[in-house]
Amino acid sequence: MNYLVEEAVLEHFRQAGLSSRRLFEDFGLGLDIVSIDTRILNAFHLDEVGIATVEPVVKDDDQLRFAVTIVKEGGITKDVTSKVTVALRKDTYIDPASVALPEDLARYAVDRIATAEPGDAVTPADTTALSLNRGTSVDPVLAHLTEGSNSFGWKWRIPYPYCHNNERLQMSGYLRQMEEVVDLFLADRGISIKTLLDDRKWIPVVPHSKIQFLDEALMEEDLYTIYTVEEIFKDFTYRSRMDTYVVRDGRLVQTSTGTITHGYAVIENRRDWKLVPFDQRVLDAFRGVNGR
Template identity: 60%
Template sequence: MTAAVDPNLVKALLTESSTLRLRPRYEGSNICSWIGFKHVNYMVEEAVLVHFKQAGLPARALYEEHGLGLDFVGMDTRILHAFHIDDEAEAEVEPVSKGGEDALTFKVTIRVDRDGHTLKAVTSKVRLALRVDTYLEPAAEVPAELAPYAVQRLGADLPEVADPAPESSARAAEVLAAGGDEAAVLAALTEGRNAYAWKWNITYPYCHFTERLQLSGYLRLMEEAKDRFVLDRGISIKTLLDERKWIPVVPHSAVRIVDEALMEEDLYTVYTVEEVFKDLTYTSRMDNYVIRDGRFHLVQSGRIVHGYAVIENRRDWSLIPFDQRVIDAFNGKPQA
């Protein structure tokens, strides 16, 4: 018989706000003392996990006592001010809705003090799901209070996301079925797109709850996709650092899990430039596929906006417009 859950805990989770003090992790300081977008999203993730714990429904108890994996399935984050190592911030987590389609959706606001002023540094909308665990034991009976938020498979309770390039995916599947090598499959997968793609076998450190790729793993892949893409286009991160002291900056990122991807499955990542806005930012889409029943099956989709900043000194940077060389690289034109 399943353990009961106090309905007041669920009510607190879905109706009350929470706050906590937190700071970015040291690993995220890759260039000078600034913190990259991935670790800003990790702060958002931590704030929501603490919100669950403060409400009396921590991730560990949900899993060990009720067989429910607390999974982040969507994160849409805007960065308004940069974070530095040793910054201490305050995060506020607010439930978006008491139930219905927006159940387990939260708004996160992170504020930081700068020169005597408190600034809104980050806003994010986050969606979670309680995934019924069946890997180690038969599915437990879900407590009635949590049943409305439990799912048998990630993405199954959300509107379907269409493959953004079904013709390329179908062609890649044909090449794979015909015995084409990896390069030929990737070429077919990016055909007709201003894109870069690679194949990767999902490794254990990117997974959680024993078997599936977690949302933070997709954030790591999104960061790697940018690095691989600009290297392929002749304007690698280090090239622009060495030549111009330019660094990429991210004002907006969004990741959504469409379906589950499992440990040791082959994952095909496609990073596509969608728009170059004037000479200030460009938007890219990252889509991830696994092979199911001989088809490329979409498991994740998301977008990221990049700009560039020039490093002025160890403390300061400022946004800078793209020049023609960089714009051409984004648009796929050959480098001179």
């Protein structure tokens, strides 16, 4: 659903005559979604059609904000709602001094999406060789970031397919990163997605997620992703936080933060499913019982 929200925002810019391609090629501006906060109120099924509405949200600043709603074709109630912030980031990779911006775009153009203050000094290990494939969960930086918390950490080299505008990790890349770290966390706690599917026909469902950029993360940097269980609600949903970091000049720099809320649905047949409460095995895994 977040990808549909992203596409709706891109289409809004296209219809305004400012497609992401034109912004980049004619004005040297990268269109970046820098925060997204999405609630899924009703589930969509494969091949159902959603009608998206994108409305600008005007506040007394130079942020481009939008409210996005998606309604099933023929429906009357909102099925997805999202709050999105967009940055027009000046390209510095190719001849940045050659473009004169129109006044209405110059107001929203930024030299950098965000800049985080450097954090603790750390010494990373050389553990993201390509032979390690999906990265590693063993690294002194990860140990530092997860110490004393109910967290799982993952170190991963940012690949080209997750980036855009020649250099930066984009929002859709972070969304995939959030899905990936959840998958690895559940496997690390002994309740992998396939395990619960095979054992009891449970599948994760997500009613709410959000991600916000705090700094820029660059292609081929090592990204440290920390997934922390924050709260369990009445044994039906649990909320976790995702924080990502890079190491620059020997210091941690946080590049994003976000949260995701999960529940489980039991698959009753090929068409129907319903939410189920967590049992003790799943609760223990979320809470890190038995040393995990």
